[in-house]
Amino acid sequence: MFAVLLAALTLAMAQAAPTDAYRIGPYDVLQIVVPEERTDAPIVTTDALTVGPDGTVAVAYLGDVIAVGKTTAELSEEIRVGLIEAGQFVSPHVLVRVREYGADRVSVLGAVKEPGYFPFREGLAVRDAIAMAKGVQLEIAANPLARLVHRDGESVTFQLNEALRAEGAMADLLLQPGDAIIVEESAPVSVLGYVHDPGDVRVREGARLSEVLALAGGIVEPGEETFEAGRTPGDSTRITINRADGTTETVSLMGADEGTTRDDPAVFPGDVIYVPASRSEVTVLGYIKSPGVLVFRSGDRVSDVIAKAGGVIISSGIPDNILEIGDLSAIRLYRADGTELLVNLDSRVAGAGDPELLPGDSIVVPRREQTYYALGRVRVQGRHVLPPGSRVLDLYTAAGGTTTVDALPMRTTDADLANCVLARADGTQLVVDLQAIAQNPALEANVELVHGDSLWVPEADRRVIVAGYVQSPGYFQFREGDTVREVIAMAGGPTISPADSYMNDGDPRNVLIIHQDGAQETIDTTVEDLPVRPGDEIRVPYARQRVTVLGYVVRPGFVLWHEGDTVLDMIAAAGGVNTDDGDRFSAVLIRRGPEGPQFTRVDLSGAHDMDDVAFNVEVLPNDIVMVPRSDHTDWGDWLTNIRNALSITNLIGALF
Incomplete structure (x- = not known):
């Protein structure tokens, strides 16, 4: 089978390729097939892999592999060697085929207004292709560089301004089929702290600090409400700029309105700007009970303001069966000067790890990432967040227990609780008997969960x-x-x-x-x-070891049968004849057979003589003994009435 598949794929590839020397270019669509070499080996089959403008394709187990400039045979050999080195195959056969050729288009990517693919035409210049993409986004372009990547993988870095001019050496730089133009993007500038819209902004190179702050909504002025806990303005006299090269600069914008540039420096891509609070306040955010802005006293520490904010959230239920819990072990403390500290209040000793606060500090309490998953035959499949120290049985309970099916007169589970699998975050697996754990949660098998654990409850196959x-x-x-x-x-x-x-x-x-x-x-x-x-x-089945005694006896109903029991024994077991109304001298034995019920009259007057076999009739399981009233006179009529009421005996038989 493998030989047939290999021959078919090889023939198809030979028919598809224009020449054996064809070299892969950008936007070519490749098919990569690795047929199975042994029963337990993976099969890699990718029918449509598009070569990116950077010349790479994503291959299973190997990641990005450079394809541009190589023949299909060269790429096949490189993938084959990579799969062997990755330990996925022993001696694989790798087949690469070009399904579609991307030579009829060019692409313009990066800091342009409408990046994408465009049709190629003879005489297409760089400036024409950029015009098709609606021009350069000056605020995010990393002037003045761009890259031209050819189909063979070679690339050229050029000055963008020169290529966009109508004249000059670069003005007539023409594109080839499959080329890609990549206009480099500048890194964003991050604006944090007491501004209206903190976050990343894109600015042109050389933009001034005041311009960047304006793009972030401006500094919060006194009297403007920013948090539910109070009004906190930003401090324009202590703005911190953390440069991309690692240097730090503190700036005051108080003189910027006078037209000087000394206090309004240029900002460059990758810079981080922080505007601190103007008072001795600290911002507390995240998974705490009362987030907001708090005033602190000299000497207060992180733990003090968290306590003022009500402490961390412990078990606040929200939709989708998730519990949000504040994590005291991973608190982030952002200083006004731009530095960041990781605070672990879970393990602090005598104040260590609990730093004093400074004006403008921000504290963020993250959610404790104790996330687990319950899958399979449980009522609530998916993600669950539980308190630290939770165990397997807790996760099973949070998932609502197992699913059920209708089974006879009751509903029962269709899950195999005795063979559940706990997939640990470290890659190991444990077989867990939830049936035993539910009966005794103290068992060692009820292990403590680790963040990322997954519980699989399989369907019962036994x-x-x-x-x-x-x-x-x-x-x-x-x-x-x-x-x-x-x-x-x-x-x-x-x-x-x-x-x-x-x-x-x-x-x-x-x-x-x-x-x-x-x-x-x-x-x-x-x-x-x-x-x-x-x-x-x-x-x-039910036990057929009973005799029914009906009529005028003390306790009519079923009585247990034993080997050798007689009619008189059965009447005695039913409490004897009712002395007020029952006939103490006669009874009827009804025995069901293949031809229907057989009726036998028993004379009880002689049945007391144990030696008189003719009167002391033995009974068999499923027989019916009936004692009539004492005032009946015609036995023939009475037996006829009993026969006519045969449906009663059928009902009695159904009860067995």
């Missing part, structure tokens, strides 16, 4: 049905080696009812086992036992 006369019929999971007797015990055992009850007892001596393949066998579980198989149906 289930049996226990039906018939048991206490709790339904589906039951069994462990390897469990027997018929044990799963009947899981169902509560056979039914047992009082002697005067019309309920039937389960019969453990005639248990029917129907296997998944249709085979059947009957066993006496009181003397033998068998291991169960997946899909078995175990039926416990």
Whole structure:
């Protein structure tokens, strides 16, 4: 099969390629196939990989691989060697084919107004292609550089301004099919602190600080409300600029309005600007109970203002079954001078790790990232966030427990709780018996969770049905080696009812086992036992060891039958004849047979003589003994009435 696949793919590639020496260019669409070399090896099949303007394609297991300028054979060999070195294959066959050729277009990317692909035409110059992209975005372009990447992978860096002029050496720089122009983007400038719209802004190179602050909405002026906890203006006299080269500069804009540039310096891509608060205030944000701006006293520490803000959120429920919890071990403290400190209040000792606050500080309490996942046969699949120290059973409970199915007269789970899998964040796996843990949470198997753990509850593949006369019929999971007797015990055992009850007892001596393949066998579980198989149906019948005594007796109903019991024994077991109305000298024995019920009159006057076999008639299981009223006169008419009421005996038989 492998040889046929290899031959077919090789033929297809030979037909598709224009020449053996064709070299891959940008925007070519490649097909890469690695046929299976052994049953447990992965198969890499990628039908549509477009070569990017940088000349690379993304290959499974290897990441970005340079394709531009290579033949398909050269790229195949490079991928083959890479897969071997990555440990994914032993001796793979790699097939590369060019499905589509991208030589009929060029691309303009980066800091242009409408980047994209454009049709190629003869005589197309760089300035024409940039015009197709609606021109350069001056505020984000890293003047004056751009790159021209050819199909063969070679690239040229050129001065953008020269290429855009109508005259000059670069003005007539013409493009080739498949070329890509990349206008380099400048890094953004970050504006933080007490401005209206903090964040990243794009500015032209050489823009002044005041211009950048205006793009961020301007500095918050006194009286403007920015947080629910109060009004906090920014301090324009202590603005910090952290330069991209690592230097720091503190600037006052108080003289900038006078037209000078000394206090309004130029800002460059990658700079970080921080505007501090103008008073001895600190901003507390994140997962705390009352975020906002707080006034602090000299000597106050991080823990003091967090306490003033109500402390961290401990268990505030939000939608989607997620609990948000503040993380005291990863607090971020941002100083007014632009420095950043990581504060761990979980492990501080005598003030260590709990720094004093300075005016303009900002504190951010992140969410404790204790995220777990519950998948498979649970009610709420997906992401769950629980408090630190949570265990497997807690995650199972948060997921709502297992799903259920209708099973006979009850609903039961269709999950295999005894064989759950806990995939740990470190890549290891544990088999977890949630069935045992639910019964005893103190078990060592109820391990503490680690951030990123995933619990998989599989569908049960070892289930049996226990039906018939048991206490709790339904589906039951069994462990390897469990027997018929044990799963009947899981169902509560056979039914047992009082002697005067019309309920039937389960019969453990005639248990029917129907296997998944249709085979059947009957066993006496009181003397033998068998291991169960997946899909078995175990039926416990009712015990046919009773006799029904009806009519004028003290306790009409079912009575237990024993070997050798007689009509008189059954009447005695039913409390004897009712002396007020019952006939003490006659009874009727009804026995059902293949030809219908047979009626036998029994003369009780002689039945007291144990030696008189003719009168002391033995009964069999399922017989019916009826004692009539004492005032009836015609036995023939009475028996006829009983026969006409045969539906009653049928009803009695149904009760068995």
